Amino acid sequence: MRLELVKRPQRSALFSALSPFIAFVLTMIAGGIMFALLGINPFTAFNTYFVSPISEVWQLHELTIKAAPLILIAVGLAVCYRANIWNIGAEGQFILGGIAGSIIPVMFPTFESPIVLPLCLLLGMVGGALYAAIPALLKTRFNTNEILTSLMLVYVAQLFLDWMVRGPWRDPQGHGFPQTVLFNNSATLPELFPDSGRANWGFVFALVAAVAVWLLMSKMLKGFEVRVLGSSPRAGRFAGFSFNRMVFFAFMLSGALAGLAGISEVTGAINQLQPTISPGYGFTAIIVAFLGRLNPLGIVAAGLVLALTYLGGEAAQTALGISDKVARVFQGMLLFFVLGCDTLIHYRIRLVGLGAPKPDAVPAPKLEEAH
Amino acid sequence: MDIAVNILLTIATAATPLLVAAIGELVVERSGVLNLGVEGMMIMGAVAGFGASYLTGSPWAGLLAAMVVGALFSLLFAVMTLSLATNQVATGLSLTLLGLGLSGMMGTGFVGLPGERLPYLYIPFLSDLPVVGKLLFGQDPVFYISIALTAAVAWFLFRTRAGLTLRSIGDSHTSAHALGIKVIRYRYLAVLFGGACAGLAGGQLSLVYTPQWVENMSAGRGWIALALVVFASWRPWRVFAGAYIFGMIWIGQLHVQAIDLQQFAGAPWLLYKVMELLKSLPSQYLAMLPYLATIVVLVLISRNKRLTMMNTPASLGQPFVPDR
Numbered sequence: 001m002r003l004e005l006v007k008r009p010q011r012s013a014l015f016s017a018l019s020p021f022i023a024f025v026l027t028m029i030a031g032g033i034m035f036a037l038l039g040i041n042p043f044t045a046f047n048t049y050f051v052s053p054i055s056e057v058w059q060l061h062e063l064t065i066k067a068a069p070l071i072l073i074a075v076g077l078a079v080c081y082r083a084n085i086w087n088i089g090a091e092g093q094f095i096l097g098g099i100a101g102s103i104i105p106v107m108f109p110t111f112e113s114p115i116v117l118p119l120c121l122l123l124g125m126v127g128g129a130l131y132a133a134i135p136a137l138l139k140t141r142f143n144t145n146e147i148l149t150s151l152m153l154v155y156v157a158q159l160f161l162d163w164m165v166r167g168p169w170r171d172p173q174g175h176g177f178p179q180t181v182l183f184n185n186s187a188t189l190p191e192l193f194p195d196s197g198r199a200n201w202g203f204v205f206a207l208v209a210a211v212a213v214w215l216l217m218s219k220m221l222k223g224f225e226v227r228v229l230g231s232s233p234r235a236g237r238f239a240g241f242s243f244n245r246m247v248f249f250a251f252m253l254s255g256a257l258a259g260l261a262g263i264s265e266v267t268g269a270i271n272q273l274q275p276t277i278s279p280g281y282g283f284t285a286i287i288v289a290f291l292g293r294l295n296p297l298g299i300v301a302a303g304l305v306l307a308l309t310y311l312g313g314e315a316a317q318t319a320l321g322i323s324d325k326v327a328r329v330f331q332g333m334l335l336f337f338v339l340g341c342d343t344l345i346h347y348r349i350r351l352v353g354l355g356a357p358k359p360d361a362v363p364a365p366k367l368e369e370a371h
Numbered sequence: 372m373d374i375a376v377n378i379l380l381t382i383a384t385a386a387t388p389l390l391v392a393a394i395g396e397l398v399v400e401r402s403g404v405l406n407l408g409v410e411g412m413m414i415m416g417a418v419a420g421f422g423a424s425y426l427t428g429s430p431w432a433g434l435l436a437a438m439v440v441g442a443l444f445s446l447l448f449a450v451m452t453l454s455l456a457t458n459q460v461a462t463g464l465s466l467t468l469l470g471l472g473l474s475g476m477m478g479t480g481f482v483g484l485p486g487e488r489l490p491y492l493y494i495p496f497l498s499d500l501p502v503v504g505k506l507l508f509g510q511d512p513v514f515y516i517s518i519a520l521t522a523a524v525a526w527f528l529f530r531t532r533a534g535l536t537l538r539s540i541g542d543s544h545t546s547a548h549a550l551g552i553k554v555i556r557y558r559y560l561a562v563l564f565g566g567a568c569a570g571l572a573g574g575q576l577s578l579v580y581t582p583q584w585v586e587n588m589s590a591g592r593g594w595i596a597l598a599l600v601v602f603a604s605w606r607p608w609r610v611f612a613g614a615y616i617f618g619m620i621w622i623g624q625l626h627v628q629a630i631d632l633q634q635f636a637g638a639p640w641l642l643y644k645v646m647e648l649l650k651s652l653p654s655q656y657l658a659m660l661p662y663l664a665t666i667v668v669l670v671l672i673s674r675n676k677r678l679t680m681m682n683t684p685a686s687l688g689q690p691f692v693p694d695r
Contacts, residue, residue, distance in 0.1 A: 003454045003455070005454075005455070005456055005692050007692065086460055088464060138666070138669075138670055142670045142673055142674045143673045143674065143676045143679060144666075144669045144670050144673045145598075145601060145669060145673065147407065147460070148594060148597060148598045148601070148665065148666075148669055149666050149669060151591075151594050152591070152594065152598075152662040152663070152665050152666050153662075153666070155590075155591050155659070155662040156659050156662050156663060159655040159656070159658050159659050160655065160659075162655050163653050163655035163656065166655075167653060283468055284468075286461075286464060286468075287465070287468070290461060322476070323475060323476045323479040325472050325473075325475035325476040325479070326472075326476055327472070328468065328469075328471060328472025328473075328475060328476075329469065329472040329473050329476055330472075331468060331472065332465055332466075332468045332469025332470075332471075332472050332473070333469065335461070335464075335465035335468065335469075336447070336451065336462075336465050336469065339451060339457040339458065339461055339462055339465065340451055340455055340457060342457065342458075343455040343456060343457055347456065347692070349455075
């Protein structure tokens with residue numbers, strides 16, 4: 001028995017909407033099997049993993065803290081992926097954003113003024129955008145594969161941050177710990193509702209970014225340009241769009257958003273620089289982008305789901321005594337199932353028995369793949 | 372002299388995982404499939420290799436387990452991209468993300484445990500030769516496998532009919548399909564071979580290079596292997612050369628920190644200055660070198676657009692659905 005794909009005459013709107021949900025259900029089933037194999041009752045595990053982390057108000061605040069960077073990065077990545085540009089170095093752009101945005105609070109720790117925070121955020125965006133411009137430059141100027149260069153720059157960024165907090169930027173009063181000074185109040189991202197929890201303005205930035213990118217992609221010429229060049233570079237050239245300029249645009253936009261995510265995390269949740277400032281947000285955001293169907297509004301929902309897997313991983317570690325790596329496993333499975341379910345949008349799947357006679361009158365209207 | 376031989380030995384040990392993983396990926400890409408999951412398959416091989424070796428007490432069983440797990444893990448990718456025609460870039464990425472998570476979870480119990488190193492294989496008489504003896508005939512088994520693999524793949528791709536078929540699929544799956552070649556079957560086998568190689572490379576890390584389990588111990592080597600394939604313009608012996616250049620960089624940056632500048636007192640002025648500069652760098656900067664070097668070689672090799680176009684398998688990364 002084997003699978004056979006039959007091309008649909010047009011993309012299925014039904015499965016386009018349903019596929020993230022099917023993927024989520026399949027992930028749940030696979031996760032249940034995994035928990036059962038680990039000797040844990042799947043229902044207890046699910047309660048611990050997906051329900052208990054969001055059953056109180058302060059926990060919802062934590063959810064937004066985890067979701068904000070994921071959404072911010074993922075909406076930027078969605079622009080890149082729509083343009084068929086594979087920026088997978090958002091983790092590095094996040095880190096560089098965090099470092100660049102920390103210049104003022106670390107070098108002038110006593111400087112307090114209302115303009116400090118906006119400057120930090122701006123510098124963070126600039127830092128992320130410039131770091132993302134490196135793979136864009138290499139791609140446009142030297143034809144270098146952006147997947148590999150952007151990823152290599154992640155390792156470089158991590159090592160650079162490590163050096164900064166152990167070397168030039170280490171807090172002299174920090175008892176030798178590898179960390180910078182704590183930021184003063186004017187360089188701290190304010191909390192939204194301090195009475196009920198820790199949620200900060202990062203989540204608002206994420207929502208604004210999602211709406212702005214949605215407007216850009218669906219209502220503005222620039223978004224149209226990105227989509228045309230992404231699906232058919234040749235058609236884009238005939239329309240007079242510059243491929244190279246679009247590459248820079250997509251990379252620097254996603255870099256700026258990743259940088260904003262980085263500096264929001266540093267000024268909001270951590271309040272100083274440490275050797276590690278991200279639990280892999282830049283990579284998880286790739287999953288968020290795909291789960292959200294590369295649509296900024298879908299990404300908001302997907303970001304909340306993936307944020308829950310982080311919280312669930314922590315809860316599972318304390319309550320069930322399993323590694324918090326279980327979060328990464330869930331995230332990986334989810335992406336697998338999403339990609340698999342996306343096949344249903346363009347194809348019908350048929351099971352063909354090995355002995356069955358081959359149908360010879362199957363329509364094969366797949367011109368676009370015949371090149 | 373002994374020091375030089377020892378350094379060369381460690382270079383070979385550092386180059387071997389890169390070589391094995393890259394040779395596997397080379398075959399995969401020659402068949403027209405881009406599997407970005409090398410890092411994930413490698414780390415799964417590393418954890419499986421260490422685990423099996425620890426549980427059975429035999430590092431050989433570990434090596435076998437590493438290959439099998441690598442291949443099984445790549446099967447996941449094969450089913451997705453070949454049977455379900457999913458986007459290869461995204462699927463490969465998710466394989467890497469899943470592998471890093473799964474290996475971390477499976478390896479929780481192995482952290483900090485002492486591992487057993489695969490024994491050196493001394494080839495009688497030949498390994499007693501001065502200098503080259505130990506270097507060529509007194510290495511760990513994976514070293515020999517890696518050399519044999521390179522030769523075998525070079526022979527298979529360019530001297531056999533099946534190799535020619537595989538390359539033709541990579542250049543035009545539609546034409547190959549029209550000629551009655553089983554495109555999907557060939558690609559399945561290629562992906563599984565690539566998975567076994569990546570698994571073996573991971574096993575080398577946890578059974579030879581550093582015989583223990585450390586989370587994320589592949590440290591980007593899978594990605595460097597991917598870059599090596601591009602750098603080598605899809606040719607096996609160039610992969611070999613590239614792997615050893617990177618082995619040198621990887622080991623060099625470790626040795627530079629321990630080097631005594633006095634040793635270079637009589638060396639040419641330029642060499643002395645370079646050593647002085649390298650030694651003055653913080654360790655993090657030295658650790659960046661392999662990653663920066665990857666970017667530099669990619670830039671150098673991709674600069675010539677026409678040459679790259681000529682070498683790249685023409686249907687690399689494109690999904691294929693047979694139309695009867």
